[in-house]
Amino acid sequence: MNTLKAVLAASTMLSVVTTASAVDLEVTHWWTSGGEAAAVAEFAKAFDATGNKWVDGAIAGGGNTARPVMISRITGGDPMGATQFNHGQQAAELVEAGFMRDLTDLAEQEGWRDAIEPSSLLDSCTLDGKIYCVPVNIHSWEWLWLSNKAFEDAGVPVPTNWDEFVAAAPALEKAGKIPLAVGSQSWQIHGVFRVLLISLAGPEIYQKVYGEKDAEVAAGPEIAKIFKAADDARKMAARSNVQDWNQATNLVITDKAGGQIIGDWAQGDFQVAGEVAGEDYTCLPGLGVGKALETGGDAFYFPSVDDPEISSAQDELARVMLDPEVQVAFNLKKGSVPVRGDIDQSAANDCMKKGLAILEGGGAVPSQEQLMSPDIINQINDLMTEFFSTPSMTPEDAQQRFAGIIGSAS
Numbered sequence: 001m002n003t004l005k006a007v008l009a010a011s012t013m014l015s016v017v018t019t020a021s022a023v024d025l026e027v028t029h030w031w032t033s034g035g036e037a038a039a040v041a042e043f044a045k046a047f048d049a050t051g052n053k054w055v056d057g058a059i060a061g062g063g064n065t066a067r068p069v070m071i072s073r074i075t076g077g078d079p080m081g082a083t084q085f086n087h088g089q090q091a092a093e094l095v096e097a098g099f100m101r102d103l104t105d106l107a108e109q110e111g112w113r114d115a116i117e118p119s120s121l122l123d124s125c126t127l128d129g130k131i132y133c134v135p136v137n138i139h140s141w142e143w144l145w146l147s148n149k150a151f152e153d154a155g156v157p158v159p160t161n162w163d164e165f166v167a168a169a170p171a172l173e174k175a176g177k178i179p180l181a182v183g184s185q186s187w188q189i190h191g192v193f194r195v196l197l198i199s200l201a202g203p204e205i206y207q208k209v210y211g212e213k214d215a216e217v218a219a220g221p222e223i224a225k226i227f228k229a230a231d232d233a234r235k236m237a238a239r240s241n242v243q244d245w246n247q248a249t250n251l252v253i254t255d256k257a258g259g260q261i262i263g264d265w266a267q268g269d270f271q272v273a274g275e276v277a278g279e280d281y282t283c284l285p286g287l288g289v290g291k292a293l294e295t296g297g298d299a300f301y302f303p304s305v306d307d308p309e310i311s312s313a314q315d316e317l318a319r320v321m322l323d324p325e326v327q328v329a330f331n332l333k334k335g336s337v338p339v340r341g342d343i344d345q346s347a348a349n350d351c352m353k354k355g356l357a358i359l360e361g362g363g364a365v366p367s368q369e370q371l372m373s374p375d376i377i378n379q380i381n382d383l384m385t386e387f388f389s390t391p392s393m394t395p396e397d398a399q400q401r402f403a404g405i406i407g408s409a410s
């Protein structure tokens with residue numbers, strides 16, 4: 001099907017769907033920054049246009065705070081209408097225990113297998129051949145966001161890669177800037193490490209360590225180099241005294257920090273602040289060196305409820321989230337890439353275009369959440385937090401413990 005036909009077919013489908021009666025559907029998620037709120041409002045607007053009502057269940061504090069709340073509500077008999085999780089294994093136990101609706105029939109009617117790219121996103125929703133979630137975006141972690149003015153104030157050129165960034169740190173310090181802004185939550189600190197690993201050691205080493213759980217490679221020389229880079233990063237982040245990721249982004253937006261390593265959701269906040277890529281800030285995918293991006297992001301799951309009206313509103317929301325126009329509107333504000341391969345990406349900003357070029361050039365790698373269990377990821381999160389907050393812990397000690405965790409993962 002050509003692009004125009006696909007758009008028309010899908011939007012006609014959306015407009016002829018009628019709801020038996022209006023339903024209030026609570027949707028939980030952890031999208032609370034300025035950019036995230038602007039993006040989620042696009043979903044809410046499109047769902048409300050079907051006659052139903054989006055009841056916003058935002059949970060502040062980031063994914064690691066929100067997920068336990070979501071899980072205990074579902075297992076405790078107080079399910080929401082729909083909930084966010086990352087692509088991957090975060091909802092696996094809930095699906096196995098029968099808490100989530102099987103969306104296979106809807107997926108077949110709507111042609112999700114043909115429309116969703118890469119197919120690994122739908123695979124992450126699939127258990128025993130049945131589909132349990134709707135992927136809504138592709139987010140990648142492998143980005144360094146730089147404040148152009150911070151470097152101008154420090155009298156040094158804006159770096160074009162990781163080594164130049166590390167070399168510029170003393171000048172930034174001298175000018176009173178924080179070289180690297182990192183929020184103190186453990187997932188953000190591990191985020192810095194995973195980006196150093198994929199970008200500087202390359203996707204093959206990443207696949208060996210996070211994919212195949214090869215403890216020997218994790219203890220070897222390639223990863224030793226990454227712990228050295230992480231040692232540079234923790235020194236550059238020593239004065240970064242913020243908690244949430246968007247507070248760290250704000251240090252870059254206000255030119256108090258040189259840069260931040262975080263996923264492309266940061267673009268939503270740069271946009272809300274009126275910042276322009278290339279003029280006010282610079283984005284370096286792969287830290288200016290790597291040619292691989294994780295295809296992580298978000299998917300929505302729909303808890304099973306014994307109420308046909310709620311089920312039909314859930315179906316409607318699933319359709320809305322994949323509607324071509326809604327996909328474009330939501331993802332432009334979110335800083336992510338649409339999951340449909342059949343829609344127009346021309347409105348993407350310069351950074352998104354760089355990301356798309358890498359993905360289209362064969363640089364897509366599975367996200368860490370797709371490769372590892374939440375338990376192992378949490379153990380690495382904790383180790384990285386300890387490494388960043390304990391200057392006396394050597395990179396060698398940290399690497400040894402890292403290899404131990406990788407070796408214990410199945």
Ligand code: BGC
Binds near residue numbers: 062245297298
């Ligand atoms: C989600 C993003 C979100 C980010 C920060 C990630 O886990 O995939 O959608 O913007 O967390 O809240």
